[in-house]
Amino acid sequence: MKLSEKKILKKKEEILLSAITIVNRKGYDGATMEEIAAELLMTKGSLYYYFKNKGDLMYQCHNLVLSQATKELEVNLNEEGTAEEILRKMVVTHINYAIEEKETFNLIIEPRQMFNEEQIEPVLKLRKHYSSLFDNVIEKGIATGEFHAKEPIIVRMIVLGAMNWIQQWYKPTGRMTKEELEQYFADYIIKLLK
Amino acid sequence: MKLSEKKILKKKEEILLSAITIVNRKGYDGATMEEIAAELLMTKGSLYYYFKNKGDLMYQCHNLVLSQATKELEVNLNEEGTAEEILRKMVVTHINYAIEEKETFNLIIEPRQMFNEEQIEPVLKLRKHYSSLFDNVIEKGIATGEFHAKEPIIVRMIVLGAMNWIQQWYKPTGRMTKEELEQYFADYIIKLLK
Amino acid sequence: MKLSEKKILKKKEEILLSAITIVNRKGYDGATMEEIAAELLMTKGSLYYYFKNKGDLMYQCHNLVLSQATKELEVNLNEEGTAEEILRKMVVTHINYAIEEKETFNLIIEPRQMFNEEQIEPVLKLRKHYSSLFDNVIEKGIATGEFHAKEPIIVRMIVLGAMNWIQQWYKPTGRMTKEELEQYFADYIIKLLK
């Protein structure tokens, strides 16, 4: 890769990070190209040098966040430990993303509404892969006898839904710390699987 | 109430139902006044005879759906039966709304992003009330010894989150029928509370 | 004239008075048919039974106020007294209208901008007639030797302009009472003519 290409990639990421910030605050529709550019002391015209259009930028925001979360989850999965220990780590990872990256990590957003035809497939694939990591650990637990589940898929959906929902009501100033919350969630999730 | 007022109320509801359809399909931002009006063979100007502005209309869509769901839940709560029986009914009610009224029932939508200052308070109040109905049944079960929960609030959040999440992946053509799904969900939720 | 016609005329005047109030407060463009009707506990549709359209209503507002002022001025003119005494009375009359009926009496409003082709002629005629009443008294004074003026028309314009301007800065709570103001104005106007 040439130096100039590297530079472009770096700039792209800068823009993405800025865009993610704005989108987390204002939502996909509420975020404007102008505002995203302003955050970086650029003009909106320049964004089009790096991204084809707004849809593309939004898509890559979602992708970046989701990919990062996926990577962390994969790290969790490959660490030593019982299925329960791994699952607990994954819960912490997911909840952190759900809280810190609100909108861009928001898996509830209807992709067919937000993204165009080319983008839908990769998004769905990524989401499916992300979900499957939870399936992995559940299956592993079942295999080792740690977990029991009549319908593991349903359990995974309950787990994901419950965790995504946190962003709706979590407040840093609330009664519980994030850590306590994660603890409780993990406990209940394990309970579902025992 | 005068006849004319009844008529206007009826028309308002007609519009709301139409708007709810559109919003469920396209989201709050994606829905246009023009499209909503067209669905009713009206012109968008006419909508302003019944609603102050788009924000007002969107707000009332959300309110209507949420109020209806609340009413059904309250009926469930007042019926005879054990806490478990009641909770199972409530789960069915909620899941039905989550699936059928996707966007307008979407409790995840950030109200501070979508609604204006006057609207936020009633929305939050309504949502809080809705959630509290689940608290009621959980507490009732704990009182009768049917349920056990160290942190009932957390359980309620897990329950709500899990159910709201369904709209994300449920497909009528899927492997399970809606009824089976409801059954499984209820089972797992009860398990959390035993 | 039939009774029903009389009734219509009476209602028309009611509407006009209401409209005049609104227009004085909000200006011709700022006044809406809805607001005018609301003041009378009517609906805007009803206004069209009495007036062809908004332009017509606005036109008649202006006409009514101007005609009333004209009548009062004519009364002044026909009273006994020296030209100076008459002119002083007319100044009082005019200033009262300028202050109390702000917008509708506003002779500065460009008629070609506000009124349509049919309306312009009568408006201009009325305004011209109104102005001529001041010419009358000035000429009368010149004839009796009370007044002197090289260009009586110019004087009349100065007089009218000065008086119309009052509405711009007059405040009921100001340093001078309306009566003092009228006194001073009259003094200076007489001075112009001596």
Next chain:
Amino acid sequence: MKLSEKKILKKKEEILLSAITIVNRKGYDGATMEEIAAELLMTKGSLYYYFKNKGDLMYQCHNLVLSQATKELEVNLNEEGTAEEILRKMVVTHINYAIEEKETFNLIIEPRQMFNEEQIEPVLKLRKHYSSLFDNVIEKGIATGEFHAKEPIIVRMIVLGAMNWIQQWYKPTGRMTKEELEQYFADYIIKLLK
């Protein structure tokens, strides 16, 4: 100041001049953004690159004209000569604006009706300053003994009103030339002050 800033300022002024033309012809309410843009062979969207909204543009039209007139008046004031000579020049300046810039120079327009809260204060300040320049010359004349006035403020108001009124009836094709008119007006105004 950077070159780009200069350029933008120049364009802004171009737009303002165009807008002033339209407003003088159609009034503030009658002027549309579309028409203003069309005059410059632009699209209305482009206007929003230079002005926040229509209110802002209208406000700046008024401001520009009033500021220019103020500057000219100040030049008049600082020239050599007796108070009478200065006042005569000022009368000429004012009458020219009143005739040439009709609507935008129209000091009669009720600011509270036309402008928003932020704009009102500067407008009133500017108008007050403009008026005060006439006070200055009157006071100067009184100080030197050239003029006499029991209530100089009233005189100033008569003067301003009389001059603003001109735009109402002046026609280039009339009996008198603009110059004769200015001459007569000045004569009468001086007479008021002697």
Next chain:
DNA sequence: AATGAATGAGGGTTCATTCAT
């Protein structure tokens, strides 16, 4: 690689006007 400037489509909103009842 970035920008300034312009565009144009589209959306929300207002409001005078109409018309059946």
Next chain:
DNA sequence: TATGAATGAACCCTCATTCAT
């Protein structure tokens, strides 16, 4: 006579997008 309801044209404004420089 009066109204309720609907219309549609006109307007302001936003914003993603383009393109010459």
